[in-house]
Amino acid sequence: MAARLSHALHAATQPSADTQPVVIVGAGPAGCATALALARNDPSTSLRVLLLDDADPTAYKIGESLPASARRTLATLHPSLNATLAQDTLQGLHHVCTGTASAWAGAALQETYALMNPYGAGWHLDRARFDETLRAACAPVLRKARFVAVRRCTDGGAWEVDAEMAPEGAVETFRARWVVDATGRKASVARKLGAKTHKHSDLLSFYALFTTPAGAAPTPDSDGRTLIEAARAGWWYTAPLPHARRLVMYTTAPTDASARAARGAAGFADMLRTETRHVARALGGASSDIDIDIDDTDEEEARVEYEMEEQTRFVRHTSACSAVLAPYAAWEPHAGAGDGDRGEAQKQEGRGWCAVGDAALAFDPLSSQGIVTALDAGAFLGGVLARHLGTAEGGPLGGEGAVRAVHxxxxxxxxxxxxGRAYYYGVVRRFDKGGGGEEEEEQGKGFWEKLRGE
Known part of the structure; x- marks a missing residue:
């Protein structure tokens, strides 16, 4: 595998006039999986791939849940990935996810346990560490660069991709037959080529990191579950993270009054105290100069007390809506008619682009499927492109056939x-008008009804 990637890097650094088969923009899970799958499907080591990325490995990135089923995909992509993930987990760089607990359709917790999963336990990741593990596997084809522009070559057979190379800042131009957009929700490449992102059920997630108080005894957090709790105007999520931290996230409609309150650290902490029971308990006493009082006696006391990270005035937020790119991919024949009227060799002539991961399909965080879906999509796309480029088994696949397979x-x-999304949002009815009890209040009453389309 390393030899294949080294060969690909040597080819990728040739002058830009030399058209290479694939340039991938973005080296998150989807982009790395695509590059690794292309290498895996290239036994001749003749395929040239270039992976461009400008990610800051020190920046915190939300998206820490990795289901146990990811082991299967990681094993097919590169032999080192599962071993590295296991070693990092043993060293405390990732946490084992012991199960899921949710107060969703009802106020009581319903639990599922990792022991019942045929794939075993999943993870709560140090996401930056995990992404760097993927990039390390792609190191021979990875170039540190910021995507600048993409355009059609005048001869009709390739793309030109401009990238600002780090650290010198010089702009280099690369020619490619296929450009893969793995830039996340912003879909930077696809949008420049005319694709549109369509959003559904607009949602916004506000999130904050909580830590153990300075000087406190380093007591391990024994609650390794993912915890989800529905509220009147949205839903809450918390999970333990490596390095004695815990993530807390609140998802709601951007037009809801609670969204305005959640932007400030004090408002976020106040809502956490007043709107949740189980999430507040998991933090044991989270605050931003606001103590969270927990007087329940029917559950064990939380072992660890957390507080919001120092100097947090405003809570970070990110889009949480479902988003679909249209189209997902496109093929432009070099000349003449489409695949149906051309010979096999001619079907390979032209240029194509495709999106992968969040650039193509972005999911509501309730699914907790973002990373594993990105890995699976990259593995699939790499196989499709390898077939089109003639390096994989399965027979030749024309450009339009490749686009059709992706679609x-x-x-x-x-x-x-x-x-699945319709089902899970549909079962929460305890906050509807007429539900009775203290949960029936005017504030946020329409959130769940709107998600159900009522």
Missing amino acids: EAYERVRAKYEE
């Missing part, structure tokens, strides 16, 4: 996701 696969993923 059909992504649509299956989207349909399955939307079915």
Whole structure:
């Protein structure tokens, strides 16, 4: 595998006039998986791939849940990935996820346990560490660079991709037959080529990191679960993270009054105290100069007390809506008619682009499927492109055939996701008008009804 990637890097650094098969923009899970799958499907080591990325490895990035089923995909992508993940977990750089607890349709917690999962336990990741593990596996084809522009070559057979190279800042131009957009929700490449992102059920997630108080005894957090709790105007999530931290996230509609309150640290902490029971308990006493009082006696006391990170005045937020790119991919034949009217060799002539990961399909964080879906999509796309480029088994695949395969696969993923999303949002009715009890209040009453389309 390393030899294949080294060969690819040597080819990728040739002058820009030399058209290479694939340039991938973005080295998150989706982009790295695509590059690794291309290498895996290239036994001749003849395929040239370039992976461009300008991520800051020191920046915190939300998206820490990795389901146990990811082991299967990681094993197919590179032999080192599962071993590195296991070693990092033993060293405390990632946490084992012991299960999921949710107060969703009802106020009481319902739990599922990792012991019942045939794949074993998942992880609460140090996301920056995990992404760097993927990039390390792609090191021979990875170039540190910021994407600047993409355009069609005048001869009709390739793309030109401009990138500002780090650290010198010089702009280099690379020619490619395929450009893969793995830039996340912003879909930077696809949008420059005319694609549109369509948002559904606009949601916003506010999140803060909590730590153990300075000087406190280093008591391990024994609660390794993912915890989800529905509230009147949205839903809350918390999970333990490595380095004695815990993530707390609140998701709601951006137009809801609670969204305005959640932007400030004090408002976020106040809502955490007054709107949740189980999430507040998991933090044991989280505050931003506001103590969270927990007087329940029917559950064990939290072992660890957290507080919001120092100097937090405003809570960070990110888009949490479902988003679909249209189209997912496109193929532009070099000349003449489409695949159906051309010979096999001619079907390979032209240029194409494709999005992968969040650039193509961005999911509501309730699914906790962002990373594993990105890995699976990259593994699939790498195989499709390898078939088109003639390095993989399965027979030749024309450019339009490759685009069609991608579209059909992504649509299956989207349909399955939307079915699950509709079900889980549909079962929360305890905050509707007429639900009775203290949960029936005017504030946020319409959040769940709107998500159900009522």
